[in-house]
Structure formats: C-alpha cells, structure tokens
Amino acid sequence: MTEVTTEFESWDEFNEFLKSASSSQLYELANKHNDCWVNLDFCKEDQMLMDEGDDLGDLIYIRVMGAPNTSSETLEFGIDMGSQSTWHRAYLNSTIMVSPAITTELLLKIPVDDYLDDRDTARQMFFHPLASIDVIKHVIDDYPEMIDRLSSEEDSEELVKKAQARWLEISETDRNPTSEEQEMLEIFLGISSD
Numbered sequence: 048m049t050e051v052t053t054e055f056e057s058w059d060e061f062n063e064f065l066k067s068a069s070s071s072q073l074y075e076l077a078n079k080h081n082d083c084w085v086n087l088d089f090c091k092e093d094q095m096l097m098d099e100g101d102d103l104g105d106l107i108y109i110r111v112m113g114a115p116n117t118s119s120e121t122l123e124f125g126i127d128m129g130s131q132s133t134w135h136r137a138y139l140n141s142t143i144m145v146s147p148a149i150t151t152e153l154l155l156k157i158p159v160d161d162y163l164d165d166r167d168t169a170r171q172m173f174f175h176p177l178a179s180i181d182v183i184k185h186v187i188d189d190y191p192e193m194i195d196r197l198s199s200e201e202d203s204e205e206l207v208k209k210a211q212a213r214w215l216e217i218s219e220t221d222r223n224p225t226s227e228e229q230e231m232l233e234i235f236l237g238i239s240s241d
Contacts, residue, residue: 055095061107061110070117070121071175073116073117074124076111081124083201084135084193104138112125112142115147125230126153126157133165134164140166142228144157144171144175152173154179155185159190169189172186173186173193179182179217180217185213192236194236214232
C-alpha cells in the first residue's frame with residue numbers, strides 16, 4: 048500500500064483528496080481515522096472539520112465511506128468497526144448504504160438491532176435498491192418492530208402497501224420466497240394471508 052497524505056489543513060484540500068484518492072488510499076485513511084470515529088476522540092483534522100461544519104457527516108471517516116472510489120473492503124471495515132454509540136453506528140450505516148460500492152452481501156452485515164436508533168436504517172435497508180429476500184429477512188429478524196415504529200410517522204396502511212409492493216418486486220427479481228418467508232412477511236406487516 049502507498050503512503051497517504053493525512054494532514055488536511057482546509058476543506059478544499061480534503062475535498063480534492065477525496066475526489067482523486069485511490070481505493071487503497073481511502074482504505075488507509077479510514078484505518079488511520081478509525082479510532083477518531085469509533086471512540087469519537089477527534090484528531091486535529093477531524094476537530095477542524097467538526098468546528099467548521101458541526102456535523103458527523105463532515106468527519107474524515109464518514110466522508111471516506113461516501114467517497115466515489117471507496118471500495119467494498121473499506122465499507123466492510125466500517126461496518127465491522129461500528130461505533131460505541133448506536134446512534135453513530137446508524138449514521139455510519141446510512142452513509143455506507145448510499146455508497147456506490149455497497150453490495151447485497153454488505154447489506155446483510157449491517158446491524159439493525161437497536162429499537163430507537165436503527166429505525167431509519169432498517170427502513171432504508173428494506174427499501175434499498177439492492178435488497179434481496181435475504182436482506183428483508185435480515186431486517187425482519189433484527190428489527191421486527193419496524194412497521195410499528197414507522198407507523199407513528201406515516202400512514203400505517205400506506206406503509207404496509209409500500210412494503211408489500213417492495214416484497215413483490217424483490218420476489219420477481221431475486222427469487223421466489225418460500226412459504227415460510229411469505230408467512231414471516233405477513234406476520235411482520237400484520238396482515239392475513241386470505
């Protein structure tokens with residue numbers, strides 16, 4: 048691996064690096080700033096970015112996960128490292144899910160097991176363009192309260208219809224669900240199989 052320029056003195060310098068960095072340089076940078084993210088123990092560069100932007104999305108680790116040349120290996124590293132805070136983990140996972148390097152296999156590794164903080168992550172995963180039957184099962188197994196939690200924010204009937212439509216779409220493009228999987232979805236959505 049090559050040596051990465053790791054000192055950023057301005058937003059412009061950091062943004063230019065993110066645009067042109069190779070996937071191996073981005074992986075090295077994520078690895079270098081892993082402790083900054085996991086422990087939220089900001090280095091000089093992260094502190095500068097936080098002071099200027101005041102948002103988790105401005106941190107080096109998060110920006111690397113969303114960079115154009117980030118690899119699936121870097122995303123997997125981010126998922127595996129997580130964070131001490133489930134809210135921060137959910138923020139990271141939402142960033143990872145919109146990366147061009149995301150895969151269905153990586154979606155299956157993203158945890159959605161926190162009742163409060165993973166609500167939006169579970170929804171994003173359920174309706175993700177790369178979701179498969181197995182990804183939907185993963186969401187249902189890890190976050191069986193998703194429909195109830197989301198129904199307080201939007202019309203329950205409309206949400207169930209959207210989820211049914213997504214399941215049908217995935218069933219046609221991925222594989223036919225088993226009868227057990229179909230029953231699992233109906234229980235999850237709170238509908239009968241009549």
